[in-house]
Amino acid sequence: MKYPDNILEVGTLLPDYMGFIFWEKSARYFDGTLPTLPQSIKKIGVFVNANKEEIEAQVLKHDLQAVQLHGQESVAFCHELKNTLANTTEIIKVFSVDDTFDFNQLEPFETVCDYFLFDTKGKLPGGNGTTFDWKVLEQYPSQKPFFLSGGIGLDEIDLVKQILKTDLPIIAIDVNSKFEIEAGLKNKEELDRFKQKINF
Ligand SMILES: O=C(O)c1ccccc1N[C@@H]1O[C@H](COP(=O)(O)O)[C@@H](O)[C@H]1O
Numbered sequence: 432m433k434y435p436d437n438i439l440e441v442g443t444l445l446p447d448y449m450g451f452i453f454w455e456k457s458a459r460y461f462d463g464t465l466p467t468l469p470q471s472i473k474k475i476g477v478f479v480n481a482n483k484e485e486i487e488a489q490v491l492k493h494d495l496q497a498v499q500l501h502g503q504e505s506v507a508f509c510h511e512l513k514n515t516l517a518n519t520t521e522i523i524k525v526f527s528v529d530d531t532f533d534f535n536q537l538e539p540f541e542t543v544c545d546y547f548l549f550d551t552k553g554k555l556p557g558g559n560g561t562t563f564d565w566k567v568l569e570q571y572p573s574q575k576p577f578f579l580s581g582g583i584g585l586d587e588i589d590l591v592k593q594i595l596k597t598d599l600p601i602i603a604i605d606v607n608s609k610f611e612i613e614a615g616l617k618n619k620e621e622l623d624r625f626k627q628k629i630n631f
Pocket residue numbers: 450452454457458459477478479501550556557558559560561580581582583605606607608609
């Protein structure tokens with residue numbers, strides 16, 4: 432999300448989370464002032480290999496309830512960040528998935544983040560607009576709840592409904608570029624349709 436009026440408009444749909452990209456190279460880069468959203472919506476800051484001070488500054492400035500680490504952040508970094516943010520901010524660690532993804536790499540992150548997020552491996556760190564083959568998630572070895580992400584749009588409604596019927600601990604369906612009129616500007620009507628259809 433990027434534009435205040437659009438943020439407020441989408442806020443009326445009461446998503447559980449709303450994300451703001453703090454990676455300067457993104458067309459969705461957010462450097463404005465956040466309007467006041469309903470309290471139930473947790474604001475996520477999305478970062479790519481940012482340093483601790485930068486993350487902490489944005490958390491304080493925008494009163495973020497969660498940070499999404501969308502780069503190659505290490506276990507030690509997540510651990511340090513968790514202590515710095517005094518456990519009051521959720522830490523979501525992103526993994527870029529393809530058919531060869533090794534789920535063993537998750538284990539050391541178990542104790543240093545609150546959620547995993549699985550996005551599709553692509554040219555960009557995120558926002559590639561492509562899905563990965565969710566069949567690989569049959570190998571998911573953990574109980575930790577995760578966000579399902581990567582190129583999810585209206586065409587994926589049936590697949591989303593199917594995967595939500597499995598035992599996988601999916602806590603959120605994360606949508607982005609497939610619901611855009613232009614980068615950062617979301618189509619509220621389409622988001623509403625998606626939300627009603629998946630009824631999550
Ligand atoms: O959207 C971006 O520009 C972006 C840039 C850098 C890191 C993450 C980014 N977006 C996140 O990527 C996933 C998947 O998005 P999409 O559905 O494939 O467009 C999502 O979490 C976005 O917040």
